[in-house]
Amino acid sequence: MNFYYFSSPSTFYRLAGKLAPWFFALALVSGIAGMYSGFVVAPTDAQQGEVYRVIFIHVPAAWMSMFTYFVMACYGAVSLTFNTRLAAMMARALAPTGAMFTFVALWTGAFWGRPTWGAYWVWDARLTSELVLLFLYIGFMALANSFEDARRGDRAAALLALIGLVNLPIIYFSVQWWNTLHQGSSVSFKGTSMHVAMLWAMLLMMFSFWMYAIGVALVRCRTIILERERRTQWVRSLT
Amino acid sequence: MNAAAAPMPAAAGGSFGAGFAWAFSRDLTLSLRHPGEALLVVAFFVLVATLFPLGVGADPQLLARIGPGVIWVCALLAAFLSLPGLFAGDYADGTLEQMTLSPHPMPGWVAGKIAAHWVASGLPLTVLSPLLGLQYGLDAQTLGTLVLALLLGTPTLSLLGAACSALALGARGSGVLLALLALPLFVPVLIFGAGAAEAQAASLSPTPHLSLLGAGLILATMGLPFAACTAIRIALD
Numbered sequence: 001m002n003f004y005y006f007s008s009p010s011t012f013y014r015l016a017g018k019l020a021p022w023f024f025a026l027a028l029v030s031g032i033a034g035m036y037s038g039f040v041v042a043p044t045d046a047q048q049g050e051v052y053r054v055i056f057i058h059v060p061a062a063w064m065s066m067f068t069y070f071v072m073a074c075y076g077a078v079s080l081t082f083n084t085r086l087a088a089m090m091a092r093a094l095a096p097t098g099a100m101f102t103f104v105a106l107w108t109g110a111f112w113g114r115p116t117w118g119a120y121w122v123w124d125a126r127l128t129s130e131l132v133l134l135f136l137y138i139g140f141m142a143l144a145n146s147f148e149d150a151r152r153g154d155r156a157a158a159l160l161a162l163i164g165l166v167n168l169p170i171i172y173f174s175v176q177w178w179n180t181l182h183q184g185s186s187v188s189f190k191g192t193s194m195h196v197a198m199l200w201a202m203l204l205m206m207f208s209f210w211m212y213a214i215g216v217a218l219v220r221c222r223t224i225i226l227e228r229e230r231r232t233q234w235v236r237s238l239t
Numbered sequence: 240m241n242a243a244a245a246p247m248p249a250a251a252g253g254s255f256g257a258g259f260a261w262a263f264s265r266d267l268t269l270s271l272r273h274p275g276e277a278l279l280v281v282a283f284f285v286l287v288a289t290l291f292p293l294g295v296g297a298d299p300q301l302l303a304r305i306g307p308g309v310i311w312v313c314a315l316l317a318a319f320l321s322l323p324g325l326f327a328g329d330y331a332d333g334t335l336e337q338m339t340l341s342p343h344p345m346p347g348w349v350a351g352k353i354a355a356h357w358v359a360s361g362l363p364l365t366v367l368s369p370l371l372g373l374q375y376g377l378d379a380q381t382l383g384t385l386v387l388a389l390l391l392g393t394p395t396l397s398l399l400g401a402a403c404s405a406l407a408l409g410a411r412g413s414g415v416l417l418a419l420l421a422l423p424l425f426v427p428v429l430i431f432g433a434g435a436a437e438a439q440a441a442s443l444s445p446t447p448h449l450s451l452l453g454a455g456l457i458l459a460t461m462g463l464p465f466a467a468c469t470a471i472r473i474a475l476d
Contacts, residue, residue, distance in 0.1 A: 080469075128426070135423035142419050146410040155473040156406045160420060163402060163466055170427070 007086050009225045010234045016218040023215030027208045034204030042197040054112045055198075060206040062105035064213055065133060066168055068098035072140070073165045076158030086221075088154035089228070091161065092144055093220035097213050099137035106130060117181060125174040126182040129167060136164040150228060258343025262351030270359040276324060277359045284317040284364050288371045299376050306375030307385055307436030313371075314364045314389060315425050318396040321360040322404045322417060325352065326471065330408045336475055349471065350464040353401045361393030377440070384439040384449075391452040392432040398456075398463040399424045405470035428455065 006012045038056035045052040072094040079088035109127065110120040121127065144157035175182055194202075229235045270277050291309045292302055329335040338348060368389050372382045403421040407413040435448035 128430075132423045132426050135419065139416075139419045139423065142416055143406060143410065146407075146412060146416055148411075152409075152473065152476065155476075156410075156470065159466060159470055159473065160403075160406055163424070163463075 007084060009086055009089070009229055010232075012086055013222055013225045016222050020215045020218040020222075023211045023218065027211035027215060030204045030211065031208035034201050034208050037197055037204060038201035042201050043195055048116060051112060051115050054108050056201050056205050058105055058108040058112060059202055060209045061101045061108065062130070063206060064209045065098055065102040065105050065130070066171060067210075068094055068101060068213055069133060069137070069161070070165070070168060072098060073161040076161040079154060080158045080162075085151075085154075085228075088151075088158060089221050089224045090217065091158060092141075092154070092224055093217045094213070095137055095141050095144070096220070097216050099134060099141070101209070101213070102130060102134040102137060106134065122181050124181045125178040126171060129171040129174055132167055133164075133171060136160075136167060140164070253341060253343030253347075255344050255347035258341065258345075258347030259351040259354070261343070262338075262348035263355045266352050266355030267358060270355065276321070277363065280317050280321045280360050281363050281367060283320055284313050284367065285371065287316060288313045288374070292374070302374075303376045303378075303440070306372060306377050307381065307440065308433040309375070310368055310371050310385065311389075311392075311429055311433040311436075314361075314368070314393060315396065315422070315429055317364055318360060318393060318400060319418065319421055319425070321356070322400040322421065323414065325356050325401055325404050326408055327404065327413070330474065335471065339471065339475060345468045345471070346464045349401070349467050353397050353464065353467070356401065357394050357397040361389075361397055365389040365393055377436075381436050381440045384445045385436040387449060388432045388435040388445070388452060391449060391456055392428045395428050395452070395456045395459045396425055398459040398467075399428075402463045402466045402470060405467045405474065408471070408474040428452070431455070 006015050034056065038053060042053070042056075044050055072091045075087045075091035075094065078084060079091060106127070109130075113122065114120050140157050140161055143160055144153040147153040147156070170177075226235060288310060291305070295301065295305070326335060329338070339345060341348065365386060368385055369382045372385055377385065400421050403424065404417055407417045407420060410416050431448045431451045435445040435452065438448060439445045
């Protein structure tokens, strides 16, 4: 099968329409399983009490906020180097989801910070760099939509995404580089310092968010395709 | 903007250095012939820095504490204010398009324009900052660190701002858009720049902050002129 078959918006439109429900179903199932194991199965934390349970939303959202930006920048790089339309559309489709995850990570972090640190917000390296990430997402969306010519917006926003990529390692390593209030990572490839039920809950939620991000990006990409290609024959024949 | 300086030499083979020198001297001549714009930025810088003591109260200890940070934020805003003039004027009248047709490699003259922008906006702010620092009651060593940090940091601001203003060329509502693009990217420079002077004021060594600013400047010099070139090419497509 030709891999490039689906790089055409018209074929990808159909593929995305078929795939999206599956990703949403996976997100729903793993989300319910993750919530159940997070809120019912996982034991109460010895130090933080019940408050810690916010990590089942917070940590996956924070991971996804960075990962989505990385994927978005990769799509941007592909669209700039190969001048492809679909990659730019996918980059645009990912941006609102990434911004939403960034916002959720900041918001849930604030709710966790109030009882644990005694403050909703501290000007710590990780929080600040995550806030900058939110502004990068907003800037990406604003730049992409501020040109008459949509392709022009695609290219400019892709370049901005690549410049902003510098921020990702800063967020990721901020807890190691600076002596911050934000705690270090509990999960690594070498092993984990968490209870196994907690880890499972977190991984399930992570998977759920990931699947949701893919599903929603596919749906959004479909609407972008329809908007861009509204004058073509194949879109008109859809109705 | 009609070419105030000598027209671009029409030599067959261009070079990075010649393009840099040509654009640098042209933009500098232009800003010297219209000194109002650069002076406005400086006036804005001084004015905003003057507003803070009026707003937060004239307690000398408090002012000495917030002084470096305030001066940095003012420098950031002033640098941002002068950005639209960097490419937008040349873009509007088609000069930018003619420049891309020149035999000189594009990063050369783009870097020259950025350097001229820094000399016209970042350098005056750096030179003026000790004066503002005195108003805030900073001691001599902190003043020295502040100037050094601004000297290392403001070129980075010009480079980052150049890439962002090239991206925003021809956009709707480009002024607000430019703020949204540039200011978040300025944040690391602000943190390390203000951090250097604050560390000095707290009798700690400012060298880590200054080293990071220098490293940032080197990285920005290596990468951002090329990013600005790509953005200009996108704008002129």
